[in-house]
Amino acid sequence: xxxxxxxxxxxxxxxxxxxSLNCTYSNSAFQYFMWYRQYSRKGPxxxxxxxSSGNKEDGRFTAQxxxxxxxxxxxxxxxxxxxxxxxxxxxxNTGNQxxxxxxxxxxxxx
Amino acid sequence: GAVVSQHPSWVICKSGTSVKIExxxxxxxxxxxFWYRQFPKQSLMLMATSNEGSKATxxxxxxxxxxxxNHASLTLSTLTVTSAHPEDSSFYxxxxxxxxxxxxxxxxxxxxxxxx
Numbered sequence: 606x607x608x609x610x611x612x613x614x615x616x617x618x619x620x621x622x623x624x625s626l627n628c629t630y631s632n633s634a635f636q637y638f639m640w641y642r643q644y645s646r647k648g649p650x651x652x653x654x655x656x657s658s659g660n661k662e663d664g665r666f667t668a669q670x671x672x673x674x675x676x677x678x679x680x681x682x683x684x685x686x687x688x689x690x691x692x693x694x695x696x697x698n699t700g701n702q703x704x705x706x707x708x709x710x711x712x713x714x715x
Numbered sequence: 716g717a718v719v720s721q722h723p724s725w726v727i728c729k730s731g732t733s734v735k736i737e738x739x740x741x742x743x744x745x746x747x748x749f750w751y752r753q754f755p756k757q758s759l760m761l762m763a764t765s766n767e768g769s770k771a772t773x774x775x776x777x778x779x780x781x782x783x784x785n786h787a788s789l790t791l792s793t794l795t796v797t798s799a800h801p802e803d804s805s806f807y808x809x810x811x812x813x814x815x816x817x818x819x820x821x822x823x824x825x826x827x828x829x830x831x
Contacts, residue, residue, distance in 0.1 A: 637818045648721070648808045648822040649759075656817065693758070700818030701747060707758040 608632055611694055611706025620715050624681040628694035628706045631675065635696040635704075638670050640679045643691045643708070652692075653679070684713045717743050717813045721823025728799055729831055736794045736826045738809030744789035745811035749820070750782075753806045762807075765792045799830040 611628045618624055626640075637656055641649035653668040655661045655677075661668045667680040677696075681688055694706040718741040728734050738748055746767050751759040763773045763784050771784035781803075783795040792811075796803050808825040812818060 639819050641822070646806065646825070646827065648810075648825040651716075651819060651821060654817060654819045695820065697818050697820075700812045700814055702764075703749070703812075703820055705759055710756075 608704040609694065609696060609706045612709055613707050615710040615712060617712045617714060618684055620684060620686060620713055622684050622713075624684050624688070624711060624713075626679040626681075626692050626694075626709050626711070628677050628696075629675055630677070630696060630704070632696075632698070632704070633672070633675065634698040637697050637700070638668070638677050639695040640666075640668055641693040641695060642688075643693060645690075649693055684711075686713045686715050689713050717811070717821040719745075719809065719811050719821045719823040721809050721826055723826055724824055725827045725829075727829045727831065730800055731798055733795055733797045734799055734828060736796075736807055736809070736828075738792045738794070738811070738823050740790045740811045740813070740821075743811075743813040743815065745792075746789060746814065748786060748792040748809055748811045750784060750792075750794050751808045751810065753808060753825075755806075759808065762794075796828065799828070801830045804828055804830045 639654040640652045643649040658672045665682045669678045691708040693708045697703045720739045748765040750762045763771045765771045765786040767786045773779045786792040810820045810822040
């Protein structure tokens with residue numbers, strides 16, 4: 606079983622839609638949870654991170670962590686064509702090893 | 716926030732030559748840096764973990780003599796692709812974690828290597 610599972614998509618939504626991206630994990634020791642956005646031929650860009658359980662909001666983005674279910678989510682409200690990218694989840698406990706999902710490819714259609 | 720600078724962003728070289736890629740943490744000290752390789756439309760593949768002042772730890776299947784990693788200071792790690800061949804053409808990305816803050820990774824912009 607992989608440490609982190611993420612549906613690769615592709616996911617295609619109309620502009621303005623709410624997008625839900627999810628990852629599940631198996632290691633209950635993970636404490637830091639990150640979401641990255643990666644455009645083609647660019648390095649991943651940190652969007653949000655959460656420590657332990659709970660929600661975090663930043664503009665149109667909301668990150669949720671449910672440690673009891675080992676499930677994390679990223680919601681994008683009022684999606685824009687510029688949100689079209691690959692979204693990666695990542696997690697760690699100590700910061701010495703990081704575990705990534707395979708990434709979900711998102712296309713927002715104008 | 717934490718910034719990681721990676722150079723060059725794009726390099727083309729002839730087969731048999733060596734190429735060096737630099738990764739710098741600009742506003743924090745990085746005792747650990749990570750090097751990834753990414754093929755088109757695929758996920759990140761961890762190549763090695765670079766620790767300041769010690770030898771890098773390579774992932775299984777990664778040739779340590781082909782991909783030389785040096786982490787001589789708390790802000791600089793380098794990846795040298797030695798005797799490059801066309802199959803080494805890829806997108807290489809470095810990252811670092813600022814342990815003084817949250818345990819999150821910051822990535823460089825990546826380096827695209829094309830070996831002719």
